[in-house]
Amino acid sequence: MIDIYKVFIVEDNLKALKELEILLKRYGFEIVCAKDFSDIPLQIQNVKPHLILLDINLPQYDGFFICQNIRAVSKVPIIIVTARDSDVDTIMGIRLGADDYIKKPYSPEILVVKVQAVLRRVYEMASADESCMKYKGLFFDLKDYSLKYEDKTVELTKNEVKILFLLMNKAGSIVTRDELIYELWNNDEFIDDNTLTVNITRLRKKFESLDSCVIIETKKGVGYILK
Amino acid sequence: MKFREYIKEYELFIFFELLGLIIIDIYLFLINTFFQLIIIIDIIYLLSPLLFMIYNFHKKKEYYSTIYRTMDNLEKKYFISEFMAQESFISLENEIMKDILNTMFLSMYEDIKNSKEKQLDYQEFLEIWIHEVKNPLLTLKLIVANNKTKVNKSILEELEKIENLLEQILYYSRYENLENDYVIKETLIEDFVKNAIKKHSRQIIENNIKIQLSNLDNIVKTDSKWMEFVCSQIISNSIKYVKDNPEVKIFAFEDNNSVALVFEDNGIGIKSKDLSRLFSKNFTGYNGRLEKGSTGFGLYIINRIVHKLGHEITVDSQEGSYTKIEVKFSKAVHKW
Numbered sequence: 001m002i003d004i005y006k007v008f009i010v011e012d013n014l015k016a017l018k019e020l021e022i023l024l025k026r027y028g029f030e031i032v033c034a035k036d037f038s039d040i041p042l043q044i045q046n047v048k049p050h051l052i053l054l055d056i057n058l059p060q061y062d063g064f065f066i067c068q069n070i071r072a073v074s075k076v077p078i079i080i081v082t083a084r085d086s087d088v089d090t091i092m093g094i095r096l097g098a099d100d101y102i103k104k105p106y107s108p109e110i111l112v113v114k115v116q117a118v119l120r121r122v123y124e125m126a127s128a129d130e131s132c133m134k135y136k137g138l139f140f141d142l143k144d145y146s147l148k149y150e151d152k153t154v155e156l157t158k159n160e161v162k163i164l165f166l167l168m169n170k171a172g173s174i175v176t177r178d179e180l181i182y183e184l185w186n187n188d189e190f191i192d193d194n195t196l197t198v199n200i201t202r203l204r205k206k207f208e209s210l211d212s213c214v215i216i217e218t219k220k221g222v223g224y225i226l227k
Numbered sequence: 228m229k230f231r232e233y234i235k236e237y238e239l240f241i242f243f244e245l246l247g248l249i250i251i252d253i254y255l256f257l258i259n260t261f262f263q264l265i266i267i268i269d270i271i272y273l274l275s276p277l278l279f280m281i282y283n284f285h286k287k288k289e290y291y292s293t294i295y296r297t298m299d300n301l302e303k304k305y306f307i308s309e310f311m312a313q314e315s316f317i318s319l320e321n322e323i324m325k326d327i328l329n330t331m332f333l334s335m336y337e338d339i340k341n342s343k344e345k346q347l348d349y350q351e352f353l354e355i356w357i358h359e360v361k362n363p364l365l366t367l368k369l370i371v372a373n374n375k376t377k378v379n380k381s382i383l384e385e386l387e388k389i390e391n392l393l394e395q396i397l398y399y400s401r402y403e404n405l406e407n408d409y410v411i412k413e414t415l416i417e418d419f420v421k422n423a424i425k426k427h428s429r430q431i432i433e434n435n436i437k438i439q440l441s442n443l444d445n446i447v448k449t450d451s452k453w454m455e456f457v458c459s460q461i462i463s464n465s466i467k468y469v470k471d472n473p474e475v476k477i478f479a480f481e482d483n484n485s486v487a488l489v490f491e492d493n494g495i496g497i498k499s500k501d502l503s504r505l506f507s508k509n510f511t512g513y514n515g516r517l518e519k520g521s522t523g524f525g526l527y528i529i530n531r532i533v534h535k536l537g538h539e540i541t542v543d544s545q546e547g548s549y550t551k552i553e554v555k556f557s558k559a560v561h562k563w
Binding site: 013015016019020022023026057083084085086087104105106107108109110178181182185188190192193194195 | 358359361362364365366368369370372373386390397421424425428429431432435436437438440451452
């Protein structure tokens with residue numbers, strides 16, 4: 001597993017770039033910014049980022065053109081940032097090999113969630129043993145939504161699966177409520193604060209019924225830790 | 228063209244004919260012509276202009292009614308000069324009229340073309356401008372996200388209002404050109420509804436608004452981009468006028484010949500006297516005046532879009548308890 005992900009940002013608005021850097025650094029990413037827009041593929045080969053955030057409206061070359069050129073040399077995941085809201089743009093971006101897109105002016109929280117989701121999909125799901133996770137003897141099967149401990153099994157609901165996945169993925173460290181909610185939103189599950197609390201409570205009950213020593217600890221006003 | 232009107236047109240001609248007749252009759256009387264002979268001469272004298280007038284009346288009547296008929300069948304009536312018949316007996320008038328109509332048409336066409344070009348130019352500029360404004364707007368949002376304070380939170384709320392207003396003007400400017408800017412396809416309701424909800428994710432999450440979706444797996448014939456905008460505006464209103472324990476229910480149901488998409492919130496509702504004028508231009512109503520700088524524009528524009536797409540929109544509300552907006556999609560195949 002990769003400790004720190006390196007994100008390469010291609011953006012010509014310097015002020016926005018600076019703020020983006022601050023934002024993503026706060027979420028633990030290492031940031032490299034494109035200095036010049038003429039030789040992006042070369043810069044990428046040198047920097048070897050884990051993900052590229054690519055603005056479409058650039059001074060010299062169109063972002064689509066750059067996207068195509070990057071694909072010629074690298075398979076690194078790309079998230080396209082576009083101010084235009086026509087579907088043509090997004091379809092074209094995906095066709096040229098982008099992994100996801102986000103429309104300006106996006107919510108910073110959504111951007112972070114998208115970046116994390118793409119990284120997880122590309123680097124963690126692929127390396128993980130197919131679709132199951134293990135933590136302190138707990139066996140979490142993502143295929144049939146079940147959680148096993150020794151000889152006991154419980155079934156999980158869709159939301160519980162997603163929440164547990166995030167908690168287990170960052171087991172031992174805090175996952176904030178916002179992170180959880182935005183992540184579920186990114187998966188089209190429009191849950192609210194109460195629903196999250198209810199889901200966590202249900203997860204705890206299910207953990208108890210399994211008699212495992214794993215617990216979900218509440219960090220008041222912040223979030224949860226899986227221990 | 229009536230015969231009486233036609234006679235009136237030839238008043239002077241008839242007058243001179245009769246005058247000539249009287250002079251001749253007096254002359255014949257003075258030279259002692261037989262009374263019978265005078266009658267015969269009178270008849271011969273009057274016969275040819277009378278025959279001419281009757282023939283002319285029928286021909287003209289036919290000519291003009293053909294033009295009127297052709298015009299009725301024409302979708303673009305200003306092309307009439309191209310369809311005017313070649314009638315030899317009034318070819319001079321016909322040619323002159325054709326020429327006048329043609330000249331008029333060309334000069335008007337020129338004017339219309341110019342103003343159309345101007346409008347397109349303006350729309351293009353507006354689109355570019357709106358997309359440009361999104362850049363500083365994004366920078367501001369990022370700055371706010373990096374410096375979370377109470378002040379910044381209220382700045383963010385204002386920024387989001389600007390964002391919504393920008394979206395309104397963008398779609399309003401496109402509306403005039405809607406005919407060339409939409410694709411009616413079979414679309415899953417869920418898709419455009421979910422995209423519309425996501426546009427307001429931060430407000431919904433931070434204000435703890437409960438979103439309940441159910442039965443959105445109907446397929447309707449619509450344009451997803453325009454419907455996404457319509458849904459986004461409806462949701463924006465729902466989350467603007469909230470009460471305690473805010474909740475927005477979005478669901479669809481189907482009957483014999485239509486599919487209805489319903490947005491129901493438990494917000495402050497709308498005064499019954501405001502309901503009928505809700506979709507009028509610049510109408511802000513009691514709620515709008517109460518707070519949050521309502522423009523009275525959002526509902527007006529979505530109503531027009533919905534109708535242009537061939538759907539229907541209705542509102543039902545009880546002040547202090549709920550607002551229910553229903554968009555009805557017809558199942559029949561429309562002529563687009």
